[in-house]
Amino acid sequence: MADSFSGAGAAIPLKVREFFLARQPILDRSQALVAYELLFRNAEVGPARVTSDLSATASVIAHASQLGMEKVIGDSIGYLNVDAAVLMSDIFKFLPREKVVLEIVETMKVTPEILARIEHLVADGFRFALDDVITDSDDVQQLLPLVDVIKFDLRDMPLSALLKLTPRFKLSKKKLLAEKVETREQFQTCLELGFDYFQGYYFAKPVILSGKKLSPSQLSVMQLMSLINSEADNSDIERAIKKDVSLCFNLLRLVNTPAVGSPRRIDSVTQALMILGRNQLRRWLQIMLYAEPCKKGQAMTPLLRLATTRGKLLELIAQQVEPRNRGMADTAFTVGIMSLMDTLFSIPMEEILEQVSVVDAVSDALMHRTGVYGGMLSLVEQMERIEEAGPMLDNLVDQFRLSSEDLVNLQLSAFEWSDSVARYA
Template identity: 40%
Template structure:
C-alpha cells in the first residue's frame, strides 16, 4: 500500500454547512484531518488543507465530489496547494478555493490565482481581518471574502462595511446563534457558515401545531403497525400532511426513479419502516420550508445524521437490522429540539420510543448513544473525541467513518437534491 492509499484510509473528513440569505444550503466547507495532524491545537499546516493530491483523491476515489451533488465544496488551500498541478483535477464548477495564505503572496502565487480564476475557479479570501498588503493583493482576484465573526468581535461592522461596495460576496463563518446570523445579515453578509440552525431555541410553553400533533398520531399508528385503511383515514383528516409527505418522499434521499403519487403507493413502495422514517423527518420540516424540504438544512442534517448512524450500526452489528432502524430514528430525533423548539424530554413524552433510544437521546449512553456522540463530535470537528470513540469500537475506524459520510451525503443528495 502506497503512502497516498494509507492517508486516504486514515483521513477524517468533516463538513460545515454554508447557507444563503434564504437559509437554504448552498455548500459545505470540507475539513480534512490527515494522519500527520496530531496536535490538539492544529498547526498552520494542519489547519490548512491536506495536500492537493489527497483532496483530489478524496473527490475521485472516495467519491466526495459526486456525493455532494449540486452543492459547492469549499476547500482550504495554502500556497503549496495553490501551486500544485494536481489542483486542476478538481472540477471548477464544484469547488470554492479558500485562500488561507500565511504571508503576503508573491508574484508567482498571484499569477497562479489569476490563472485559476480565469479557468473558472471561484476563489475566496479566508480569515479577512482588514485591508493590508496581504488582503489588498488578493481582493481583486476573489469572489468571496470570509470573516470570522468571533475573532472580529466589535470590529465586524467596520470590516464588513468596507467591503459591501465591492463586487463580491461576504461569508460569515463561526456563526453560532440565529441572533448572530440575523446581525450579520443586517451588515450585508450574503452567506453564513456553521451549525447555528441546528441549535435548539426552546420556547417556554410552546405548543405543537395541529399538523405536528397529526404527524405524531401517525407516527404512533405506524409504530403499532396499524392497517393501511386506518392510516389512510388518519391522513384524510390532515390532507396537508399527505401533500407534504409525498413532497418529502419524492425529494429527500429516496431515489426510486419514479414519482410516488399516493399514500397507498408510498406505504407499498417504502414499507412501514421507511414510512416511519419519513414521518419523523416530516415532523421536523418547518412551515417556511414546507414547499422545498430538500433545501431545508436542518432536514438535510437530520437525514444525514440518521443515515450515518444506520450505516455505522450496520458495521457494528451486520445482522441486526433492528439496531440500524433504531439508529436512523435516533439520529433524526436528536435534532427535533432544534426543529420544534421543545426539550427532548417533552418530545419523548409524546412520541413512543424504545428505552435504548430514550437513554441515547437523554444521556448518550448505550450503543445508540455512542454512535450519536460520534456523529455529533464529527459535526463539531472534534477529531480527538472521534478517535477516542473509534478506539473503543474495533469494528469502526476513520476509514469506515469517512466511507459512511460519503455514502450518507450521496443518499441525501440523490437525484440532484
C-alpha cells in the same frame, strides 16, 4: 492507497483514506444552503492536527473521482483551503472549476509568484475566497482584486473590528462570509452588517419558545408515529393517514422518490405499508416533519439535510457494527433524525418524547447521549465539528471499531442519500 502530486519541485506523498472528513453548510441571507466547506483532519496524528489544506486538500483533489466530490457536495459549491504548495502544483486539472471556491489560507505569504499564479487560475475560471481576514493589510490589498469572497472568523473578530472592516470590503463589491456563527444573535448581527453568507451551526441550535405548540399537520404526523410505535393495526394506521389529505399526498410523493429505491411506483397507502413496512413508513414520516416548512416557503433545507444525514449515517454505522441486526439500524436512524426535532419545533426534547413514545435506549440517546445509540450520535456530532473535535472523536471511532476509511465511505453514502431526499422533499 498512496499517491503523490508534484508541486514546488517536490512530490508529496498522499494517503487518500487517512483523513477524517466533514462538510460544513454555508447558507445565504434567506437561510438557503448554497455551499459546503470541506474540512479534513489527519486520522493518524491525533486530535490536535486539523488539516483543511496542504496534503489533505491535495489528497481529495487528486482522487476526486475516487472520493467522489460530487457525492460530498451534491448540487452545492465546495469551499477548499489551499496554501502556496497546493497553488503552485499541477493539481487543478482534477478540480471542477465551476463547483469550487478556493480559500487562500491566512498564513500564506503573498509573493510575486503567488500573485501571478492566482491571476492565471482566475483567468482560467477558478474563484477564490480570502480566509480569516482580521485586517486590511498589504497582503490583503494585493489579493483583493483576485478574490470574490472575504471570510471572517467570528471567534477572532470583536464586533468593533467587524464594524470597521466590513464597510471597506462591501465598497470593493466583495461578498462577505461569517464563519463560526454559533448563535442566532451572531447571525442577526452579521445580517444587519450586510454579510452575504453564514457558516456555523447556529441554525441547528434549538431556540425554545415557551408555550410553543405543534401545528395541526405536525400533530398528525406525531400521532401517526405513535400509532406505529404502539403496534397498531394496519387498518388503523391507514385510516389515520387517509383522514388528512395533505399528509396522504405528501407521504405518497415522498415514498416515490429515488431515495426509497422502490422497484415500482407506490400509488396507495396500502401499497406503502406493504412495500415499505412500518419501520420505513416511520422513517418517511420523520423526514416529512423536516420537509414541511419548505412547503410554506421557509428555508429549512439545511436542517432537513443535516437531520437526514445524521439519520442515515447512524443507520450505516449500526449496520457496520452489527450487520445482522436490522432492528438496531432502524433504531439508530430514528435517533439521528430525531436529534434535531427540538430545533425543528422550538420545544424541549423532553416534551417531544412525551408526545411520541420511544424505547428507553432512544430516549437515553436523545436526552443524555448515553448508551450505544448515544455514542453513535456523539460520534456523528463530533464529525460535524471536526476542527473542534478532541480525544472523544478518536475514542468513539475506536469504540465502534471503525477506520477512517470506513467513516469516509459511510459519510459519502449518507451525504448522497440525504441530498437525494432533500432534492425531492
